[in-house]
Amino acid sequence: MTRPVLYTCAGSRGLRATWAAEEAGVQIDLNILPFPPRYLAPEYMALNPLGTVPLLLDGETRLTESCAIAHYLATRDGFTALAIAPGEPDYGAYLDYTYHADATITFPQTVYMRFAIFEKDKGLAEAGVAYAKWFHKRLVKVEQRLQSREFLCADRFTVADICVGYALILAQNVGLDDGVPDSLKAYRARLTARPAYQRAFAREEAGRAALGQ
Numbered sequence: 001m002t003r004p005v006l007y008t009c010a011g012s013r014g015l016r017a018t019w020a021a022e023e024a025g026v027q028i029d030l031n032i033l034p035f036p037p038r039y040l041a042p043e044y045m046a047l048n049p050l051g052t053v054p055l056l057l058d059g060e061t062r063l064t065e066s067c068a069i070a071h072y073l074a075t076r077d078g079f080t081a082l083a084i085a086p087g088e089p090d091y092g093a094y095l096d097y098t099y100h101a102d103a104t105i106t107f108p109q110t111v112y113m114r115f116a117i118f119e120k121d122k123g124l125a126e127a128g129v130a131y132a133k134w135f136h137k138r139l140v141k142v143e144q145r146l147q148s149r150e151f152l153c154a155d156r157f158t159v160a161d162i163c164v165g166y167a168l169i170l171a172q173n174v175g176l177d178d179g180v181p182d183s184l185k186a187y188r189a190r191l192t193a194r195p196a197y198q199r200a201f202a203r204e205e206a207g208r209a210a211l212g213q
């Protein structure tokens with residue numbers, strides 16, 4: 001069997017995939033691209049016309065959604081405890097939090113980043129700040145869920161934690177931490193202390209350093 005190839009940028013949403021690979025013990029070839037690849041690695045557009053990262057290639061299989069890649073890697077070589085199977089009590093919650101992570105939580109973060117950081121000279125910084133508030137409000141569901149739990153689903157660490165945890169890591173990296181509740185900061189600290197997270201982070205940072213970024 002060939003190894004899956006992950007194209008990503010260090011610290012991007014692709015970290016969900018690198019992290020899942022480390023947790024699941026799946027060997028991947030990691031290709032760290034300069035950010036943003038659409039300008040700094042234009043040849044990547046031939047592989048992924050969206051120009052976005054991550055991209056996972058595995059034989060005929062290709063995925064461009066970070067949360068889907070995390071689930072795929074957690075189950076590729078056989079079902080692992082990182083995923084939740086149909087029939088388990090938290091199956092629905094697992095799907096819900098895994099999708100919620102990018103569609104509802106990370107989406108407003110990226111609008112904030114675009115208008116308030118990357119393109120702040122374009123006069124739309126106010127819109128960016130409004131989306132930052134939206135991001136903070138949208139943390140309520142995860143905050144309430146974790147009031148009585150260590151992990152989001154099934155009393156164990158799963159891909160749902162990877163996907164939601166990344167949004168909290170991104171918040172810290174882009175100056176959105178002031179509105180993050182302390183309970184979620186503690187949850188993030190528990191997640192990032194995991195050896196598999198540390199290995200994934202180190203792998204991506206080594207790739208970034210090799211690019212001189």
Ligand SMILES: N[C@@H](CCC(=O)N[C@@H](CS)C(=O)NCC(=O)O)C(=O)O
Nearest residue numbers: 012013036038052053064065066102
């Ligand atoms: N929903 C996709 C979003 C992918 C995405 O937009 N990735 C960002 C990096 S975190 C990107 O590639 N931005 C560069 C660009 O759009 O040019 C996912 O979860 O993977």
